[in-house]
Amino acid sequence: MKNVNKRLRQVGVVLVALVSLGAAAPVTTADAAAKTVPQALRKTWFDWGGESGLHRVKITAKTYTDSFGLYQHGKWVLNGTQHTLRLGKKVKKNKTFTLSKKPDKKGFYTLRVKFTYQDGSLQDGNVTRKIKRVKVKGKNRLKIQLRFSKTDTRMDTYMPITKKILTTTMN
The missing domain is CATH 2.40.128 (Lipocalin)
Known part of the structure; x- marks a missing residue:
């Protein structure tokens, strides 16, 4: 049972990391697109x-x-x-x-x-x-x-x- 809980926590940490990286990506893209004429x-x-x-x-x-x-x-x-x-x-x-x-x-x-x-x-x-x-x-x-x-x-x-x-x- 301890191994299952440990695995679930690891999967949860990986999912949270992936979601947070995905949420940060559009902000970076939007900032790069907000350019001006030289x-x-x-x-x-x-x-x-x-x-x-x-x-x-x-x-x-x-x-x-x-x-x-x-x-x-x-x-x-x-x-x-x-x-x-x-x-x-x-x-x-x-x-x-x-x-x-x-x-x-x-x-x-x-x-x-x-x-x-x-x-x-x-x-x-x-x-x-x-x-x-x-x-x-x-x-x-x-x-x-x-x-x-x-x-x-x-x-x-x-x-x-x-x-x-x-x-x-x-x-």
């Missing part, structure tokens, strides 16, 4: 958007805003659709975006988004966006590499324009 990528970046005016990408610690518009009298005026996405664990259309935890060998972070433009076209997983902050002629730029999976072509864009230049030339 400081180097956070800023409001501008580029010429052709007929749409200016292309503005605003990146904060937890959000990514993509819009087209103009500066009129010192204020941003939309000239199309604006998408503000929250940092998440999974990409949800028109709601969340994801960013890789670490940059690749060339220093690019992989940014995944999925949203619908005003004309109904969909920006989706068929385009891989890689972003990093670079210096061009001593000035900070946001380099965006777009790779289109259907045609296997790549397009590099630099977001070089500052708000100061825009407000003085667009008013």
Whole structure:
């Protein structure tokens, strides 16, 4: 009888240990998933958007805003659709975006988004966006590499324009 009680206690201790380890695991996973966008990528970046005016990408610690518009009298005026996405664990259309935890060998972070433009076209997983902050002629730029999976072509864009230049030339 003593051996049975001793065995039951050992099994009980093992079960308690396993349960406590299982309870601690989700906390660690949740903490690892609660990341922010790296400081180097956070800023409001501008580029010429052709007929749409200016292309503005605003990146904060937890959000990514993509819009087209103009500066009129010192204020941003939309000239199309604006998408503000929250940092998440999974990409949800028109709601969340994801960013890789670490940059690749060339220093690019992989940014995944999925949203619908005003004309109904969909920006989706068929385009891989890689972003990093670079210096061009001593000035900070946001380099965006777009790779289109259907045609296997790549397009590099630099977001070089500052708000100061825009407000003085667009008013």
